[in-house]
Amino acid sequence: MSAVLFPRKHARHxxxxxxxxxxxxxxxxxxFAVTDVxxxxxxxxxxxxxxxxxxxxxxxxxxNWSINTGNGYYGGLQFNLGTWRGVGMSGYPHQASKSxxxxxxxxxxSQRGWGPWPACSRKLGLSGDGGNxxxxxxxxxxxxxxxxxxxxERRAASARASRTRAANQAATRAxxxxxxxxxxxRIAAIKALKTTTPPRFDGHxxxxxxxxxxxxxVKHWQRRMAxxxxxxxxxxxxxxxxARVAAAFARGKDVTTGPGSVDKxxxxxxxxxxxxx
Numbered sequence: 001m002s003a004v005l006f007p008r009k010h011a012r013h014x015x016x017x018x019x020x021x022x023x024x025x026x027x028x029x030x031x032f033a034v035t036d037v038x039x040x041x042x043x044x045x046x047x048x049x050x051x052x053x054x055x056x057x058x059x060x061x062x063x064n065w066s067i068n069t070g071n072g073y074y075g076g077l078q079f080n081l082g083t084w085r086g087v088g089m090s091g092y093p094h095q096a097s098k099s100x101x102x103x104x105x106x107x108x109x110s111q112r113g114w115g116p117w118p119a120c121s122r123k124l125g126l127s128g129d130g131g132n133x134x135x136x137x138x139x140x141x142x143x144x145x146x147x148x149x150x151x152x153e154r155r156a157a158s159a160r161a162s163r164t165r166a167a168n169q170a171a172t173r174a175x176x177x178x179x180x181x182x183x184x185x186r187i188a189a190i191k192a193l194k195t196t197t198p199p200r201f202d203g204h205x206x207x208x209x210x211x212x213x214x215x216x217x218v219k220h221w222q223r224r225m226a227x228x229x230x231x232x233x234x235x236x237x238x239x240x241x242x243a244r245v246a247a248a249f250a251r252g253k254d255v256t257t258g259p260g261s262v263d264k265x266x267x268x269x270x271x272x273x274x275x276x277x
Contacts, residue, residue, distance in 0.1 A: 065101060075096065078117075084104065087111075195272050195274060198272055203264075205262065206242070207243070208242075208243050210238050243259075
């Protein structure tokens with residue numbers, strides 16, 4: 001005895017065909033008037049593989065090819081009588097063999113694709129003329145078509161990556177060349193700096209104690225030290241950076257001053273001492 005499944009509220013099934021219905025002439029015995037061999041031979045050009053219709057039946061009816069729940073849809077592929085007879089079948093779908101039902105499904109598929117089973121075909125990824133858009137069983141044609149596209153995408157991505165690397169390398173080289181040029185120009189300017197008579201020292205020793213006060217003397221000294229090649233801001237405020245430069249300059253000239261301060265001796269050396277690079 002075949003298993004009985006409860007009818008679904010929204011059954012997935014083949015939609016009725018608009019073709020004229022074929023009237024059943026003889027009772028139940030007429031269900032097998034057309035043999036499986038004839039059906040299979042007649043559907044040689046139909047679409048969809050046996051494996052795909054087996055999967056479709058699992059979704060539509062739980063794989064029960066003889067199911068009849070009384071909801072008007074029959075068999076593994078849940079045909080209704082209008083559609084079943086519209087593709088040339090007689091009797092009832094659930095009374096036909098599995099191969100007959102599959103042959104009928106293939107014939108319907110050749111006419112309407114996977115549209116008669118919308119929910120399950122989407123769920124299974126079935127599309128086109130028997131192909132599968134999901135991950136289960138893509139056809140050889142689909143695989144062949146996808147391969148060139150994938151290869152083209154990989155080549156395009158590789159080309160983009162190569163162009164990006166080349167652009168980055170060019171930018172890095174340009175930055176290094178610009179930095180080297182600027183350094184060479186700065187060194188040349190430092191070497192060309194001539195000793196000169198220092199401007200008058202106003203007697204005020206420059207220290208960080210005056211870091212909050214702007215002094216023109218501080219700005220003059222900072223500008224001179226920058227010209228000698230020291231890294232120093234020229235803003236007229238004697239802050240920690242200026243103090244560090246003063247201390248290093250004093251050590252280099254072997255003179256003694258207050259820690260990080262500029263007295264007259266260090267002031268004069270900023271203009272009169274030769275520049276060493």
